[in-house]
Amino acid sequence: MALLPILRYPDPRLHKVAAPVAEVDDTIRQLIDDMAETMYEAPGIGLAATQVDVHKRVVVIDVSEERNELLALVNPRIVARSGEQVCEEGCLSVPGVYDKVSRAEHVTVEALGRDGEPLRLEADDLLAVCIQHEIDHLDGKVFVEYLSLLKQNRIKTKLAKKARITA
Numbered sequence: 072m073a074l075l076p077i078l079r080y081p082d083p084r085l086h087k088v089a090a091p092v093a094e095v096d097d098t099i100r101q102l103i104d105d106m107a108e109t110m111y112e113a114p115g116i117g118l119a120a121t122q123v124d125v126h127k128r129v130v131v132i133d134v135s136e137e138r139n140e141l142l143a144l145v146n147p148r149i150v151a152r153s154g155e156q157v158c159e160e161g162c163l164s165v166p167g168v169y170d171k172v173s174r175a176e177h178v179t180v181e182a183l184g185r186d187g188e189p190l191r192l193e194a195d196d197l198l199a200v201c202i203q204h205e206i207d208h209l210d211g212k213v214f215v216e217y218l219s220l221l222k223q224n225r226i227k228t229k230l231a232k233k234a235r236i237t238a
């Protein structure tokens with residue numbers, strides 16, 4: 072396994088739309104394992120392949136307290152959504168920035184698992200938020216794009232400053 076570098080907003084590669092995975096083969100399973108290791112090490116509760124500059128529809132998620140319930144979703148698709156919840160979100164690609172985003176409260180997701188088998192999942196609360204956040208990444212969307220343009224510009228300035236300091 073290997074740790075993968077995570078793209079930082081406002082990197083334009085975060086806005087690429089990821090392509091569907093044709094087959095869950097060893098390359099995809101290796102990607103899932105590397106993404107999981109990267110997510111746990113960060114640490115974060117979700118990571119989309121887009122964030123590690125691989126533009127395939129793969130996400131890993133673990134919202135459990137013990138960090139032992141890895142969920143890998145290939146070609147995830149929300150087939151039903153209902154309700155509304157506002158949650159303070161953060162993102163490994165936007166370090167140090169947290170803000171409220173409104174999302175569906177419940178979602179039903181269809182995807183392929185790490186074994187290539189189709190799965191269907193009902194999610195609510197934090198898991199529902201996380202799934203919507205990660206699928207957004209696959210569509211080239213970062214959560215800060217739900218915020219006002221003023222806030223987005225402030226975040227860009229803040230992260231640009233930070234990049235200069237750490238570079």
Ligand code: NI
Pocket residue numbers: 161162163164204208
């Ligand atoms: Ni994110």
